[in-house]
Amino acid sequence: MxxxxxxxxxxxxxxxxxxxxxxxxxxxxxxxxxxxxxxxxxxxxxxxxxxxxxxxxxxxxxxxxxxxxxxxxxxxxxxxxxxxxxxxxxxxxxxxxxxxxxxxxxxxxxxxxxxxxxxxxxxxILGMTALTAYVGLQDVARMQEGDTVFVSGAAGAVGSAVGQIARILGAGRVIGSAGSPEKVDLLTGKYGFDAAFDYKQSPVRDQLREAAPDGIDVYFDNVGGDHLEAALDAFNDGGRTALCGAISAYNTVGTTPGPDNMSNIVTRGLTLQGFTVGNYLHRFPQFAEDMGTWLSEGRVTFDxxxxxxxxxxxxxxxxxxxxxxxxxxxxxxxxxx
CATH class of the missing domain: 3.90.180.10 (Medium-chain alcohol dehydrogenases, catalytic domain)
Known part of the structure; x- marks a missing residue:
């Protein structure tokens, strides 16, 4: 063969x-x-x-x-x-x-x-992609019931899982960014996000401020760049970030400038933690049980x-x-x- x-x-x-x-x-x-x-x-x-x-x-x-x-x-x-x-x-x-x-x-x-x-x-949804969402939200960002959660790249495989899991775990408000009006509609119409915006239409900082007037508590970062900068502006005191990816910089040549508001990490007592799913494989059995239940109950969907x-x-x-x-x-x- x-x-x-x-x-x-x-x-x-x-x-x-x-x-x-x-x-x-x-x-x-x-x-x-x-x-x-x-x-x-x-x-x-x-x-x-x-x-x-x-x-x-x-x-x-x-x-x-x-x-x-x-x-x-x-x-x-x-x-x-x-x-x-x-x-x-x-x-x-x-x-x-x-x-x-x-x-x-x-x-x-x-x-x-x-x-x-x-x-x-x-x-x-049954594999490493959704496990990344599961542990990033719970183990890394330590999401709590009532938190306002912002997800970048929210129409992707990881981001769409993050939003749905956040809703199941009792998030007070879930906000996502995506790259087209069609994806924005999908986030609010199918995946249960409370608000979403097209990051190509206007500065992320402005759109996030409008979508989360009371600030955010958790940021799940798949994008980096201007999305991370916007989140640092929008965080409430004690906010937590799960740094999963930075796709905005994967194909750049040379160095990429960092956010201009890093001082907020200190003044607001923020936690930014990067992670890779390979360090959380011990969580797979519980993830598989939970996700299998959520799928069978129709509480999670996927594209x-x-x-x-x-x-x-x-x-x-x-x-x-x-x-x-x-x-x-x-x-x-x-x-x-």
Whole structure:
């Protein structure tokens, strides 16, 4: 069996382009003892992958040049030499950016199929994406009942989960920013945000002040830049920030100026804490129980933007960086069906 795989061949300067990648076909060897072969159904493309394309120190090693990239994926076992991974099992793993994955069974986690829920949900609302929202809001920002919560990038996979979880946990007011009028309508009409605004229409500082006249208590930051600056202005005393991402700066060249109001951290007694979800994997069992309940009760919903074809994975990734997705951006490979 052959596997179509995508490799990084040069490190981007600024925005990545198609020329930074190449597609190769690899012939897979016979399975060894304890190995499985998986035909991927869906691949995940995520903002953090942009950072891994730079050869700099981070919380995960950079992608190696001329080697197949990795990332979240969900698929079905098509051949197995592991009793715990029978043929037909649905599994999640980190061997994305390819249509067929093969490795030791320990790299694949068997999950159950849920009626009416696509397996792609294990890359979003049932996976690391929503776990990021869950722990960022509770463990990092320590949201309390009655808090006013502001979420940047709120129409994305993480942001839309944050807003809904905040509502379930008793937030007094939930506010989100997004990049188009359509996404703003989605936040208030589908996801239950009390207020939302299009950050492209006018300064974020002005729009946040209008949306939160009594200030904010929690900020979940997916964007950085002018959104973080606006939050620092709007915070009530003792406000808390969960710093999850800074997508506004991922493709900049050179240094990026910091907020001009950092003194508010001192004068208002604010807490800004960065985090990565890998440090909170011990919370996954409780998250899975809670999120499964919320989904079954209809208290949480989700959107996906699906790009079809392994050959379009790079374009899906670039589109996600441009903000073309609503909810989770995934690539449908569909080999096992």
């Amino acid at each position: 052959r596997s179509t795989q995508i490799q990084l061949v040069s490190r981007p300067t600024g925005w990545p382009t198609e020329e930074n990648f190449r597609t190769v076909e690899t012939e897979l060897p016979e399975l060894g003892d304890g190995q499985v072969r998986v035909a991927n159904d869906f691949l995940s493309v995520d903002p953090y992958m942009r950072g891994r394309m730079n050869d700099v120190r981070s919380y995960v090693p950079p992608f190696a040049l001329n080697e197949t990239m990795t990332g979240g994926a969900v698929g079905r076992v098509v051949e197995s030499r592991s009793d715990e991974h029978p043929v037909g099992s649905v599994v999640v793993h980190q061997l994305g950016w390819r249509d067929v994955a093969q490795a030791d069974a320990s790299q694949f986690r068997v999950v159950r199929e849920i009626d009416g829920v696509p397996t792609s949900a294990y890359l979003g 996906e933007t699906i790009v079809h074809g392994i050959e379009n994975t790079v374009e899906a990734f670039l589109g996600m960086l441009r903000g073309e997705n609503t909810g989770k951006m995934v690539v449908s490979v569909g080999n096992s069906r």
